[in-house]
Amino acid sequence: MIAVGSDHGGLELKQAICGLLQQRALEYADLGPFDESSVDYPDFGFKIATAVASGDFEAGILICGTGIGMSIAANKVDGIRAALVHDPFTARMAKEHNNANVLVLGGRVLSVDMGCELVEVWLDSTFESGRHQGRLDKVHQIEADRNK
Ligand code: RB5
Numbered sequence: 001m002i003a004v005g006s007d008h009g010g011l012e013l014k015q016a017i018c019g020l021l022q023q024r025a026l027e028y029a030d031l032g033p034f035d036e037s038s039v040d041y042p043d044f045g046f047k048i049a050t051a052v053a054s055g056d057f058e059a060g061i062l063i064c065g066t067g068i069g070m071s072i073a074a075n076k077v078d079g080i081r082a083a084l085v086h087d088p089f090t091a092r093m094a095k096e097h098n099n100a101n102v103l104v105l106g107g108r109v110l111s112v113d114m115g116c117e118l119v120e121v122w123l124d125s126t127f128e129s130g131r132h133q134g135r136l137d138k139v140h141q142i143e144a145d146r147n148k
Contacts (some may be wrong), residue, residue, distance in 0.1 A: 097128065
């Protein structure tokens with residue numbers, strides 16, 4: 001199950017991505033927003049990130065205007081590996097090397113077609129584990145040490 005969210009800057013791309021997930025018969029929940037009113041990206045970034053970190057969702061997709069605010073906000077939540085990607089290479093690496101559990105896109109940076117393509121690349125890629133797992137362990141050790 002994938003949690004999807006945006007702010008007003010990512011609303012159009014979010015709607016297209018929900019359509020794509022539906023086409024692929026993937027279970028998802030659109031956690032908002034549901035109209036074009038101006039909203040604050042940390043509210044939705046935190047909502048989706050905590051929904052993933054709690055284990056209620058396997059992964060998340062977040063979209064704001066640039067993707068920058070959403071990635072900053074989502075990465076504040078322990079257990080979240082949010083990756084802002086711009087092209088098929090970074091979308092693939094986000095999964096293969098970083099095992100990103102939240103994909104972040106810029107709705108004002110990407111065309112709707114490219115945004116959807118990046119979601120597909122990320123969904124269809126596989127974490128390589130091995131040396132990359134060791135690096136992720138170090139990242140999460142930072143969280144564990146901070147919470148001591
Ligand atoms: C909203 O205008 C814009 O600042 C937001 O969508 C995002 O790009 C922030 O990083």
